[in-house]
Amino acid sequence: MNILKFFTAGSVDDGKSTLIGRLLYDTDSILADQLEALQSSNRKNDDGTIDLAILTDGLRAEREQGITIDVAYKYFQTDKRKFIIADTPGHIQYTRNMVTGASTANLAIILIDARNGVVEQTIRHSYLVSLLGIKHIVVCINKMDMVDYSEAVYQSIIDKYKVLAQQLKLKDVNYIPVSALKGDNIVQNSDRMEWYDGESLLHFLEKVDTDNLDKSQLARMPVQWVIRPQTDELHDYRGYAGRVLSGTFNLNDKVTILPSGASSTIERIEFFDQAPDAAHAGQSVTIHLKDDVDISRGDTIVNATALPQESKLIEADLCWMDGRALDTSIMYLIQHNSKVTKCKISEILHKVDINTLEKHAADEFKLNDIGRVIVKTADALAFDLYDDNRANGSAILIDSRTNLTVGALMFRAAVE
Amino acid sequence: MSTYNFDYLDELEAEAIHILREVAGQFEKPALLFSGGKDSITLVRLAEKAFRPGKFPFPLVHIDTGHNFQETIDYRDKMIERIGERLIVGSVQESIDQGKVVEQTGKNASRNALQTVTLLDTIAKYQFDACIGGARRDEEKARAKERIFSVRDEFGQWDPKRQRPELWNIYNGKIHKGENVRVFPISNWTELDVWNYIRRENIELPSIYFAHEREVITRNGQLMAASPFLNMDDEDIVFRKQVRFRTVGDMSCTAAVESEAVLIDDIISEISSSKISERGARMDDKVSEAAMEDRKKGGYF
Structure with missing residues (x-):
């Protein structure tokens, strides 16, 4: 069994929270006492049934205003897979929260209200999905019950969406007609839409290839911590502790340490009481090298035959997240991973109007703005392009006056 | 390229180890908050996997309400002996004796809320800049929104509206003097994941997690262990029952559940089919719909 992380893009009006509530409810992931709290709450649907949306609205202000402000994480599992949902708000003023939720997801659910079809926010959400390089997309045409489960309505919406998908170069796009409120095609296939011969949403989520395991040859491990017991019996022990970002390290592999450029060979890989022959993407391990090289936190151990780029000038997409x-x-x-250095945004190349996808020149960047910039760093970074290697192609910006995380960066090119 | 098995427990474990090492790398004076419960016991195993054969780069800190299950204290002392790490105890009784907090009165009196003051005092005394805790997002809906690195101001307060965006697997631990960060490495684990991990790793637990016979009373529809810490009167009828505990909090607010589960496999099948969530057995959460949010804002774990 493995894990699928997905996020949902849509607003409360599209029935996003209801969809998640429905997935939890129909997979028996709501426990008795939570259900009891839900039933005693005074928020009900018009027909008196439980408002499933309450399940995901965690903060007091959200319950009062009936909107999602922050990312909420929800968990459920079936006998096939464990699921982590990032429930993200859909309104434009919460774009940064959606970017946050999307950054760790490998699948996006985009909700479209069948009555309204492709609207401005569909474009915005789809753009963010393409910006963050989400591999799989499920477009759920929701509220089919409000359009008499009409195939013609469904078909005209997906025809329109396909044009957008092409424009944004989205790859694996799938379409499912659903009613989250009534439960159609969420867990069970609906008999009210016999014209639809695809899978229910849950069955699709259970089967989709997760790509949790990065199979690229770009072996990368940022060093987080050096283990040095300095006891009598382990006097010379020096283990480099970190999580393999991507690729695979094998015993005796030639490696390069960046930024120093020093070379060495993998002598031993440790994982607590085991000494495996290889360390793969996702695993947290300790690596020992044959040579005595100077390595500390912030350095990266990489495959000597597939080096990352190194530069102090990087072209990147920036999402601004601060007031x-x-x-x-x-x-x-x-x-950037375990490395922290000073930087400046030396140039704003353009800003994107995320409702229309138009690019335009800009000299300011405010909350929720997204666009292309050039970052100038004090120390060179050893990075890959975001589209090649998400884990080594992303970074955050921190304002040292407030210590807040103010920007998300996706590396697009090294500037010569 | 070789194939390898990396299932969901491996992935959760690797993520937690990564987070623990980020704490080690980013902070000057971190601490691991140890309650003696299964979640913090799991954290200790994860810390062993993150840092052995080295020492932990942090001490364990136990906030002792004085109303403990003796089994938990025995377990704690034995474990410290085994792992050879430093233990710091912050005492709620001491906070009461110093007049910093006032013991609650009445039938539902509990020291659970008082822990916050002792916790904040202990953080201030040792100047901890990061406190690792075993909270999980599946426990409660305010926790479902909390970051893995969760910044508290110098009054220990959590501000849910001013949380930092947390992107990819990059954790921003930068803080101003006086602030500290609560770090939750097992945020993405569910109760069942923790139990499955404990079974896989063959981790020993305090005996109260397993079914045993004990004297209990019924309070607000729940079974509570009869103890000198519970304000009891003539209306409370003490009887013996086969029970176990799903969390090991303060004895005055931790309810038991009827159970036949004497082995870990029994517990896992019991939880898989259970209809009451773990925090449902915590009376402190039942006060209002926003009870946890309010306590977290005030500096609670």
Whole structure:
């Protein structure tokens, strides 16, 4: 059994929280006392049934206003797979929260209200999915019960969406007609839409290839911590502890340590009481090298035959996440895996109107703005392009005045 | 390229180890909050996997309400002996004796809320900048929104509206003096995941997690262990029952569940089919719909 992380894009009006509530409810993932709390709550649907949306609205302000403000994580499992849902808000003022929820997901569910079809926010959500490089997309045409389960309505919406998908170069896009409120095609296939011969949403989620395991040859491990017991019997023990970001390290592999450029060979791989022959993407291990090289936190061990790029000038997409606008005259900190260095945003190349996808020149970057910039770093970063290797192609910006995380960066090119 | 098995427990474990090592790398004076419960026991195993054969780069901190199950304290002392790490105890009784908090009165009196003051005092005394805890997002809906690195201001308060975005697997532990970060490495684990992991790793637990016969009373529809810490009167009828505990909090607010589960396999099948969630057996959460949110804002774990 493995894990599928997905996020849902849509607003409360599209029935997003109801959809998640429905998945939890129909997979028996709501426990008796939670259900009891739900039933005693005074929020009900018009027909008196339980409002499933309450299940995902965690904070007091959210319950009062009936909206989702922050990312909520929900968990359920079937006998096939464990699921982690990032329930993200859909309104434009919460774009940063959606980016946050999407950053760890390998699948996105985009909700479209069957009555309204492809609207501005569908474009916005789909753009964010393409920006963050989400591998799989399920477009759920929701509220089919409100359009008499009409195949013609469904077909005209997906025809329109396909044009958008092509424009955004989205790859694996799938379509399912559903009613989250009535439960059609969520867990069970609905007999009210016999014209639809595809799978229910849950069956699709159970089967989709998760890509949890990165199969690329780009073996990368940022060093988080050096284990040095310094006891009499382990006097010379020096283990480099980290999580393999991507690729595979095997015993005797030639490796390069960046930024120093030093070379060595993998002598031993440890995982607690085991000494495996290889360390794969996703695993947290300890690596020993044959040579005595100077390595500390912030350095990266990489495969010597597939080196990352190294640069102090990087072209990147930036999503601005702070109430205080970007200031191109000051220094920020950039955190790329375990490495932190100073940086400046030296140039704004363009900003994207995420409702229309138009690019335009800009000299300011405010909360929820997204666009292309050039980052100038104090120390060179050893990175891959985001589309090649998400884990080594992303970074955050920190404002050292407030210590807040103010930006998300996706690396697109090294600037020569 | 070789194939390998990496199932959901391996993935959760690897993520938690990564988070623990980030704490080690980013903070000057971290601590691991140890309650003697299964979640913090799991954290200790994860810390062993993250840092052995080295020492832990942090001490264990136990906030002792003084109303413990003796089994938990015995377990704690034995475990510390085995792992050879440093234990710091913050005492709620001491906070009461110093007049910093006032013991609750009445039938439902509990020291659970008082722990917050002792916790914050202990953090201040040792100047901890990061406190690792075993909270999980599946426990409660306010927790479902909390970050893995959760910043608290100098009054220990959590501000749910000012949480930092947490992207990819990058954790921003930068703080100002006086602030500290609560870190939750098993945020993405469910109760069942923890039990499956304990079974897989063959981790020993305090005996109260398993079914045993004990004297109980019924309080607000729940079974509570009869103890000197519970304010009891003539209306409370003490009887013996086969029970177990799903959490090991303060004796005055941790309810028992009727159970026949004497082995870990029994517990896992009991939870898989259970109709009451773990925090449902915590009376402190029942106060209001926003009870946890309010306590977290005030500096609670």
